[in-house]
Amino acid sequence: MLLGKIVxxxxxxxxxxxxEGVKLLVxxxxxxxxxxxxxxxxxxxxxxxxxxxxxxxxRAREASLALETKFVPVDLAAIGVVDRIDVDVSIRNFxxxxxxxxxx
Amino acid sequence: xxxxxxxxxxxxxxxxxxxxxxxxxxxxxxxxxxxDDFLEASFLALDSVHAGVGDTVLVMxxxxxxxxxxxxxxAPIISMIVGVLDSVEIE
Numbered sequence: 190m191l192l193g194k195i196v197x198x199x200x201x202x203x204x205x206x207x208x209e210g211v212k213l214l215v216x217x218x219x220x221x222x223x224x225x226x227x228x229x230x231x232x233x234x235x236x237x238x239x240x241x242x243x244x245x246x247x248r249a250r251e252a253s254l255a256l257e258t259k260f261v262p263v264d265l266a267a268i269g270v271v272d273r274i275d276v277d278v279s280i281r282n283f284x285x286x287x288x289x290x291x292x293x
Numbered sequence: 294x295x296x297x298x299x300x301x302x303x304x305x306x307x308x309x310x311x312x313x314x315x316x317x318x319x320x321x322x323x324x325x326x327x328x329d330d331f332l333e334a335s336f337l338a339l340d341s342v343h344a345g346v347g348d349t350v351l352v353m354x355x356x357x358x359x360x361x362x363x364x365x366x367x368a369p370i371i372s373m374i375v376g377v378l379d380s381v382e383i384e
Contacts, residue, residue, distance in 0.1 A: 191337060221303060284326060285381065286328075
């Protein structure tokens with residue numbers, strides 16, 4: 190699952206059967222620090238989200254599971270509207286040491 | 294990779310969300326890497342084991358397992374935190 194910010198909507202009249210009534214959102218995927226990460230993408234809306242909202246999204250087969258019709262050609266769906274993100278930026282070292290490491 | 298070792302770096306709060314997500318925490322996780330490997334992008338994972346920020350965890354990135362844990366047949370969930378690691382030994 191990933192974070193994104195909705196920057197627009199896309200409208201398509203002719204689309205695959207089963208996608209009627211599904212809103213298409215243009216989203217900018219975000220990194221953990223909230224910075225834009227990668228190119229704009231189109232997501233199906235399963236969270237009643239709108240422009241300006243930060244959402245979380247799901248990819249792959251699970252994207253179509255979020256919609257009313259469960260077997261439709263969709264690869265990204267917005268499934269929740271984000272109220273707040275708390276990220277601890279002081280956690281920096283993501284390297285696993287060789288040998289024995291104790292975490293707890 | 295279906296299961297990865299990651300560190301919990303943050304929490305996402307959401308009120309309007311898919312019903313399959315109700316009752317679970319949503320965490321931001323950053324996969325860990327070996328000294329000569331590259332850093333993968335962070336992602337979101339649903340928390341089924343009450344992990345906290347700073348914990349090193351086991352994240353399953355596979356939808357069918359997530360659906361078995363939530364016991365919701367058509368849950369749109371891919372990544373789930375399924376364990377809190379105490380230690381790791383790498384030869």
